[in-house]
Amino acid sequence: MPTLMLALLIAAAPVVEDRRGFTFTVPAGFEPFPGFKPTATKLYAFGKNLGTPGALTLTIDVLDGPATPGASRSCATLANSFERTVSSPSLETWLGQELSGARLVMTHVFGEVLVFCVDVPVLPNGLSVMISGKPGNEAILRETFRATLASIRTDDSPMGTFAPIGLALIVALVALSWKMSRHRRGK
Numbered sequence: 001m002p003t004l005m006l007a008l009l010i011a012a013a014p015v016v017e018d019r020r021g022f023t024f025t026v027p028a029g030f031e032p033f034p035g036f037k038p039t040a041t042k043l044y045a046f047g048k049n050l051g052t053p054g055a056l057t058l059t060i061d062v063l064d065g066p067a068t069p070g071a072s073r074s075c076a077t078l079a080n081s082f083e084r085t086v087s088s089p090s091l092e093t094w095l096g097q098e099l100s101g102a103r104l105v106m107t108h109v110f111g112e113v114l115v116f117c118v119d120v121p122v123l124p125n126g127l128s129v130m131i132s133g134k135p136g137n138e139a140i141l142r143e144t145f146r147a148t149l150a151s152i153r154t155d156d157s158p159m160g161t162f163a164p165i166g167l168a169l170i171v172a173l174v175a176l177s178w179k180m181s182r183h184r185r186g187k
Helices: 002-012 073-081 135-151 163-186
Strands: 015-018 022-025 042-048 056-062 085-094 097-108 111-120 127-133
Touching: 022 135, 056 135, 073 085, 073 097, 073 111, 073 127, 085 111, 085 135, 111 135, 127 135
Parallel strands: none
Antiparallel strands: 015 022, 042 056, 056 127, 085 097, 097 111, 111 127
16 A cells, blocks of 8 residues: 555656756655746746745756766856855766766855755756755755656656656556455455
């Protein structure tokens, strides 16, 4: 039964299909960031538990050119935008590619903020994916960041446009097998 619940939760997560040729899954519990208005470069902003110590924000922006091998441009720009930032490299995996991201701890007037970021090489321009929250929430930040990164697909990526269909098929098969096993036990 827990497998069925997990499959249903995954199937219920909204999938965003961007006109630029990529899709991604919005993590469970995240909602559009209040007052956010997309621009040519700021594409998406979501929040979870806003106004609480467990608040998380997720942003996806378009880069001003293709993502290039090596250090993330968007992570470096963010790290250099605040004087009191400690940056360390963070290797991430996307569709079998190793990407160089960063783990940033930024000290503001209102406290510390932990940010995970990476540039994703979708074409023609890359994407900047960032998630932030309090350092005490590092485990959920990292897990949500990696799950979001893993959900990004392009029209030319493996299972790109067929991923939602494949997921729906898996959910249907799990539900059918669960129903059949309950039916057998009832006889």
